[in-house]
Amino acid sequence: MAKGSIVAGCLAPHPPHLVYADNPPQNEPESEGGWEQLRWGYDRLRESLSKVDYDVIVILSPHWQTYVGTHFIGLPHCTSKSVDPIFPNLFRFDYDIEIDVDLARAIHDQAKSDGMSVKMMENPDFRVDYGTIVSCHMLRPEWDKPIVSISSNRGMHYYSPEVMQEMMLELGRATSKAIEASGKRCLLVASNSLSHRHFTTETNPPEDMSKEHITSHAMHLWDMRMIELMRAGKSQQILDEMPEFCEQAISEADGGAFSWILSAMGIPEEPAILHGYGTIIGTGNAVIEWPCHEWGDD
Amino acid sequence: MSGEIVKSLVVPAHPHPVLCPEKNEGWQRIRDAYDEARRQIEETDADLIIVYSTLWPSIIGHQIQADPNPEWVMVDADFHDLGSIPYSLQIDTEFAHAWNAANKARGLESRTVAYHGFPIDVGSVVALELLNPGNRIPAVICSTNVYSNRAETTVLAKACMDVVKAQGKKAVAVSVMSLSNRMFTEPIEPHEDRIHSLKDDEWNRKILEFLSEGRLEDIGQLSRTIHDQIRVKKVVAFKPMWWLSAMNDNRNDLTGEVLAYEAIHGAGAAVVVLDPESNGTGDKEYDEDDVEFYGGDRNVLDVEEGDDHGVALHDPTTGDTSFNTDKAPKPVGAYPHARKEGNLLYLSGVGPRQPGDNSIPGGPIRDSDGNSLEYDIKAQTRAVIENVSRILEEAGSSLDKVIDVTSFLVDMDRDFAGYNEVWAETLGKVGPTRTTLAIRALPTPIAVELKVIARA
Numbered sequence: 001m002a003k004g005s006i007v008a009g010c011l012a013p014h015p016p017h018l019v020y021a022d023n024p025p026q027n028e029p030e031s032e033g034g035w036e037q038l039r040w041g042y043d044r045l046r047e048s049l050s051k052v053d054y055d056v057i058v059i060l061s062p063h064w065q066t067y068v069g070t071h072f073i074g075l076p077h078c079t080s081k082s083v084d085p086i087f088p089n090l091f092r093f094d095y096d097i098e099i100d101v102d103l104a105r106a107i108h109d110q111a112k113s114d115g116m117s118v119k120m121m122e123n124p125d126f127r128v129d130y131g132t133i134v135s136c137h138m139l140r141p142e143w144d145k146p147i148v149s150i151s152s153n154r155g156m157h158y159y160s161p162e163v164m165q166e167m168m169l170e171l172g173r174a175t176s177k178a179i180e181a182s183g184k185r186c187l188l189v190a191s192n193s194l195s196h197r198h199f200t201t202e203t204n205p206p207e208d209m210s211k212e213h214i215t216s217h218a219m220h221l222w223d224m225r226m227i228e229l230m231r232a233g234k235s236q237q238i239l240d241e242m243p244e245f246c247e248q249a250i251s252e253a254d255g256g257a258f259s260w261i262l263s264a265m266g267i268p269e270e271p272a273i274l275h276g277y278g279t280i281i282g283t284g285n286a287v288i289e290w291p292c293h294e295w296g297d298d
Numbered sequence: 299m300s301g302e303i304v305k306s307l308v309v310p311a312h313p314h315p316v317l318c319p320e321k322n323e324g325w326q327r328i329r330d331a332y333d334e335a336r337r338q339i340e341e342t343d344a345d346l347i348i349v350y351s352t353l354w355p356s357i358i359g360h361q362i363q364a365d366p367n368p369e370w371v372m373v374d375a376d377f378h379d380l381g382s383i384p385y386s387l388q389i390d391t392e393f394a395h396a397w398n399a400a401n402k403a404r405g406l407e408s409r410t411v412a413y414h415g416f417p418i419d420v421g422s423v424v425a426l427e428l429l430n431p432g433n434r435i436p437a438v439i440c441s442t443n444v445y446s447n448r449a450e451t452t453v454l455a456k457a458c459m460d461v462v463k464a465q466g467k468k469a470v471a472v473s474v475m476s477l478s479n480r481m482f483t484e485p486i487e488p489h490e491d492r493i494h495s496l497k498d499d500e501w502n503r504k505i506l507e508f509l510s511e512g513r514l515e516d517i518g519q520l521s522r523t524i525h526d527q528i529r530v531k532k533v534v535a536f537k538p539m540w541w542l543s544a545m546n547d548n549r550n551d552l553t554g555e556v557l558a559y560e561a562i563h564g565a566g567a568a569v570v571v572l573d574p575e576s577n578g579t580g581d582k583e584y585d586e587d588d589v590e591f592y593g594g595d596r597n598v599l600d601v602e603e604g605d606d607h608g609v610a611l612h613d614p615t616t617g618d619t620s621f622n623t624d625k626a627p628k629p630v631g632a633y634p635h636a637r638k639e640g641n642l643l644y645l646s647g648v649g650p651r652q653p654g655d656n657s658i659p660g661g662p663i664r665d666s667d668g669n670s671l672e673y674d675i676k677a678q679t680r681a682v683i684e685n686v687s688r689i690l691e692e693a694g695s696s697l698d699k700v701i702d703v704t705s706f707l708v709d710m711d712r713d714f715a716g717y718n719e720v721w722a723e724t725l726g727k728v729g730p731t732r733t734t735l736a737i738r739a740l741p742t743p744i745a746v747e748l749k750v751i752a753r754a
């Protein structure tokens with residue numbers, strides 16, 4: 001069997017506003033669009049990924065929050081309706097998702113043998129979190145690839161950003177080892193925003209782009225700094241600055257996905273591609289691709 | 299009518315007492331305490347359960363559940379292996395809408411949510427399942443805003459109490475929360491369960507000592523310290539005690555009883571019942587500000603809310619035969635919403651303005667500079683009839699008892715057809731006599747107003 005590989009990594013933010021603005025048939029609310037800069041960014045990401053062959057999407061979302069370790073969906077097929085508890089006016093989505101349980105279990109088993117607290121989720125009534133659904137839909141609206149859904153172990157809230165990061169680097173290494181052993185070509189997805197301070201009011205309609213902007217200059221500076229570091233291939237520096245970024249930009253990287261993906265890709269020194277940046281209800285969001293398949297095997 | 303809180307409760311959120319109390323003696327004691335709390339509620343004349351859940355976070359202000367019958371199956375994010383909890387709840391939607399309006403009137407950002415499939419949080423599901431099986435009493439559920447601090451949380455409770463009093467409710471106030479919320483990060487065997495650390499246990503016992511002495515406000519004021527000491531920072535502060543204290547007039551002399559205190563997967567789980575009777579110790583002093591109105595500036599998006607459309611608004615005048623409701627727009631002068639004379643109800647002229655934020659469904663007919671705007675006469679007419687209906691209901695009557703209507707339109711040529719269409723679907727079916735007049739203007743930028751007489 002050929003070695004499995006990570007063909008690409010993506011930062012794929014999941015505010016439900018993006019799906020709402022896209023008006024897919026699965027989502028009940030209707031919009032007049034909005035957040036085009038980011039949605040066009042996703043267009044460019046999809047275009048770029050259409051040239052890459054992959055078997056499975058492996059995604060870590062901060063909206064399946066677990067405290068008792070890291071969990072993996074262990075059901076082959078998940079179908080239900082997802083309603084965002086925070087923006088139910090924007091996101092009520094009928095989903096139908098195939099899970100690659102073999103790969104999920106392989107990562108679970110690897111992480112377990114490496115000493116991490118992990119658990120498979122096999123309750124058929126469980127609903128897939130909306131972060132996973134939004135990122136996957138924006139990446140691949142055809143829904144024709146199986147996914148591996150990984151929970152966000154709340155290490156930062158439980159301990160500290162430093163401990164969170166250590167745990168996520170470990171999980172990233174386990175993910176990479178399990179993928180290699182699986183023989184599968186994987187697309188890795190970190191589903192999170194960058195700076196994450198929201199407005200606490202909503203415009204009418206929510207897609208009124210005349211009112212959309214970053215919540216503060218400091219948030220903007222942090223977002224641009226992280227984007228520049230990614231574009232320069234300075235992953236180690238990102239990890240070094242991650243605790244400050246999480247605390248000062250209230251970043252959604254607090255959920256661990258950003259640290260996890262950098263670790264799984266081997267802390268790349270190759271530049272990432274920025275496909276788009278935009279704010280959503282004040283939070284900063286970047287659509288980023290690491291084209292690992294172009295980097296050659298070392 | 300004078301509404302009040304007949305009982306206040308602190309209850310834990312995890313699903314163990316519902317799904318597997320038999321696996322651990324402590325979980326069983328929590329379950330027994332939950333059952334005892336339920337019995338105590340059943341002994342009161344309570345007609346509403348108000349749940350403030352720390353497990354339902356919100357960002358756009360506070361959210362209030364207003365689906366009359368939320369139904370689904372709840373699965374815990376961590377403890378999915380224990381099983382599922384199907385739920386079918388009965389929500390007091392009238393209270394939910396009134397609370398939402400009261401929040402706005404006190405300066406808070408607020409909205410109701412009513413969507414099929416909405417995921418009711420584990421805490422609310424567990425608390426209502428055990429305290430209110432079979433939906434014996436209607437409930438209302440409110441979220442915890444992740445950014446809100448003491449002032450907002452206190453004002454949220456006061457707005458809630460405005461409605462409890464206005465509607466004459468006998469309400470049970472429930473804070474669904476862990477004390478210390480630090481869980482074990484590994485799966486454990488049920489018999490291994492204990493409070494995560496000695497420090498957490500000591501703080502939990504201190505909190506329970508205060509609660510058993512009925513010192514709610516003191517606990518409220520320790521809220522930030524407690525949060526720093528024993529809380530995993532899921533939300534910005536240890537808020538439920540601010541809420542519960544303000545629901546009880548910031549008192550420190552309630553009669554408290556701790557029915558159980560145990561560990562659930564390491565977190566501090568307690569069932570506490572607080573009665574409004576004074577325990578006789580005398581109220582203790584407290585020193586934090588008592589906030590009545592939220593004046594904080596979270597409206598960074600600069601949404602124009604609560605626009606008075608350039609016309610001063612008045613509280614409706616009161617009197618023996620007058621009827622007023624905060625579910626109808628505030629008057630633009632000194633008069634009541636309705637008056638009763640004999641068997642008849644006479645309503646003041648009613649327009650489409652919305653109670654609370656004064657927005658105009660279908661849009662205003664002109665902007666603040668007097669420039670004409672596009673508006674929807676049908677939406678305005680529908681909103682007028684809804685306002686009429688709410689005033690009639692407040693006065694013990696209803697739309698089907700309307701006998702005579704005078705309608706005023708500011709643009710007969712443009713609007714008569716649309717107005718007439720909505721009329722045919724609504725009051726046209728009731729059959730009152732009707733006169734429609736064209737007039738030059740109304741005080742606010744609206745296109746239609748109705749003057750109604752109905753049977754009481």
Ligand SMILES: [Fe+2]
Pocket residue numbers: 014015062063131193252
């Ligand atoms: Fe998010």
